[in-house]
Amino acid sequence: VDPLDPLRAILPEGAVSTHPGEVAARTRDWWALAMLREARGEILDRPVAVVFPQTTEEVSSVLVWAQETGTPVVPRGGGSGVSGGAQAHRRSVVLDLSEMRDVLAIDTESQAVEVQAGIRGDRLEAALEERGLTLGHYPQSLALSSVGGWIASGSAGQASAGHGVIEDLVLGLAAVLADGRIVRLRAVPRSAAGPDLRRLFVGSEGTLGVITEATLSASRPPGAVRWVAAAPAGFVEGIAVVREAMQQELRPLVVRLYDGADAALTFGEIGHAGGPVLVAGFAEPRDADASEARRLAASMGAGQRSEEYGMHWWGHRFDAVDVYRRIMGRDRSLGSGVVVDTMEVAALWGRLPELHAAVGAALRSQAEAVGCHLSHPYRSGASLFFTFLVRGADDRAAGDAYLRCWQRAARACHGAGGTVTHHHGVGLLKAPFMEDELGRPGLEALRAVKSALDPAGILNPGKLVRGGG
Ligand SMILES: Cc1cc2nc3c(=O)[nH]c(=O)nc-3n(C[C@H](O)[C@H](O)[C@H](O)COP(=O)(O)OP(=O)(O)OC[C@H]3O[C@@H](n4cnc5c(N)ncnc54)[C@H](O)[C@@H]3O)c2cc1C
Numbered sequence: 001v002d003p004l005d006p007l008r009a010i011l012p013e014g015a016v017s018t019h020p021g022e023v024a025a026r027t028r029d030w031w032a033l034a035m036l037r038e039a040r041g042e043i044l045d046r047p048v049a050v051v052f053p054q055t056t057e058e059v060s061s062v063l064v065w066a067q068e069t070g071t072p073v074v075p076r077g078g079g080s081g082v083s084g085g086a087q088a089h090r091r092s093v094v095l096d097l098s099e100m101r102d103v104l105a106i107d108t109e110s111q112a113v114e115v116q117a118g119i120r121g122d123r124l125e126a127a128l129e130e131r132g133l134t135l136g137h138y139p140q141s142l143a144l145s146s147v148g149g150w151i152a153s154g155s156a157g158q159a160s161a162g163h164g165v166i167e168d169l170v171l172g173l174a175a176v177l178a179d180g181r182i183v184r185l186r187a188v189p190r191s192a193a194g195p196d197l198r199r200l201f202v203g204s205e206g207t208l209g210v211i212t213e214a215t216l217s218a219s220r221p222p223g224a225v226r227w228v229a230a231a232p233a234g235f236v237e238g239i240a241v242v243r244e245a246m247q248q249e250l251r252p253l254v255v256r257l258y259d260g261a262d263a264a265l266t267f268g269e270i271g272h273a274g275g276p277v278l279v280a281g282f283a284e285p286r287d288a289d290a291s292e293a294r295r296l297a298a299s300m301g302a303g304q305r306s307e308e309y310g311m312h313w314w315g316h317r318f319d320a321v322d323v324y325r326r327i328m329g330r331d332r333s334l335g336s337g338v339v340v341d342t343m344e345v346a347a348l349w350g351r352l353p354e355l356h357a358a359v360g361a362a363l364r365s366q367a368e369a370v371g372c373h374l375s376h377p378y379r380s381g382a383s384l385f386f387t388f389l390v391r392g393a394d395d396r397a398a399g400d401a402y403l404r405c406w407q408r409a410a411r412a413c414h415g416a417g418g419t420v421t422h423h424h425g426v427g428l429l430k431a432p433f434m435e436d437e438l439g440r441p442g443l444e445a446l447r448a449v450k451s452a453l454d455p456a457g458i459l460n461p462g463k464l465v466r467g468g469g
Helices: 005-010 020-024 032-039 056-069 121-130 147-153 197-201 235-247 260-270 289-299 308-315 320-328 349-364 395-415 431-438 440-453
Strands: 049-051 073-076 093-096 103-107 112-116 170-176 182-185 210-217 225-231 254-258 277-283 303-305 338-348 368-377 381-391
Touching: 005 056, 020 049, 032 320, 032 338, 032 395, 056 073, 056 093, 056 170, 056 182, 056 210, 073 210, 103 121, 112 121, 121 147, 147 210, 170 197, 182 197, 225 289, 225 308, 235 254, 235 277, 235 289, 235 349, 235 368, 235 381, 254 260, 254 308, 260 277, 260 308, 260 368, 277 289, 277 308, 289 303, 320 338, 338 349, 338 395, 349 368, 349 381, 349 395, 381 395, 395 431, 431 440
Parallel strands: 049 093, 073 093
Antiparallel strands: 103 112, 112 210, 170 182, 170 210, 225 277, 225 303, 254 277, 254 368, 338 381, 368 381
């Protein structure tokens, strides 16, 4: 007997697929190391099947079956994660939520949208646009990623300065626990009813439950954007300008501060002659803040740059997807023995220069072409996004060097008081660093939550915390 038959029996026809192409396409996400392994001809672990549920109740049935049969389940939204969170296991089924893509309701009075969690960002934006709204959550991977994936991996969009990050937008959600029970957390603007269970699912990476529905806070679309561009003397001087702007409560929609290396890549096309670049966009009705920001940057010693920098950035804000695909995908545009990745860390302003120096030095000791930008500022701190290229004599050597590089950089990050992930989650890549991140008691607390909610350890085993379950 086929062990999948009982599952087929409880789901609509076609919901369980063992089609080799469909299965192979869901072995990995966009984690650089998995892409490298695939490129060098390794066959990655294949799941036994892909399941396409259409409702929360169907997800519940799948998990009941998985619990009874001891089958690991890997939830999958768009599969655009970069930390290996959606990587399949050999004996697993992948629970692909892409058919759960309906907009269930738009409440224009409350500016709230209720969706099935598998909906992708571009489809959601199109539905909101028809009603004169936007979510304002624009990760570079907007068209590749889903609402459930955003919540499960703690995502941040490029306009986080103006619209907030994903947890600022989640009003309510439904999640299915490992034993099939459905938790429904009603949509409210805030609640003091104990520790916020909505937040428990933010960053849970499919290990605590499957998010099937969510209600999110939408915004009125920003009006015309006025750009300010400046040339701080150095990256650290630029950090001070951004900090001051945030603490003076200027309200940018977008802020990007690039070091010289990253600026050369981002603005080379418009003839950037070198040095760091700061761009900030202010949307109507907050565009008057643009003049304030310009004055502030000048008073702190930054030279002016043309607004074209801001407009150029905006026009190319989704380009990273193609660039990354060309380098790490089939084309391998930089040749073999090369792996390119990003590391997004964060710290309080008071630790940020040290974090920048420490992580930068650790990466440079193992990698080439290390660039950095600051792209998610808050009142008390910000995130730094490093890009780097690791080269080895061949793909195997590059993979080993890549893991060494991450280990060094993670240690440097924690030594400087930072967090090793601001918005890409943990997955397989950063699970080894979780004890340094949370401390032993913190990690044990997280493990205790995991084993209370998923005692059989069927939900995305090995991700987020190693040995959990
Ligand atoms: C080129 C590129 C650019 C990117 N830019 C950004 C960016 O600007 N900002 C940003 O935040 N991220 C960015 N990312 C990373 C990625 O897009 C995000 O992590 C995104 O949130 C993942 O969503 P997804 O639907 O693709 O999730 P997946 O990759 O499918 O899954 C991510 C994790 O969440 C779990 N999961 C997925 N759906 C559910 C669910 N419904 N319930 C429970 N668990 C679930 C998975 O098991 C996995 O652990 C980028 C990625 C690429 C490749």
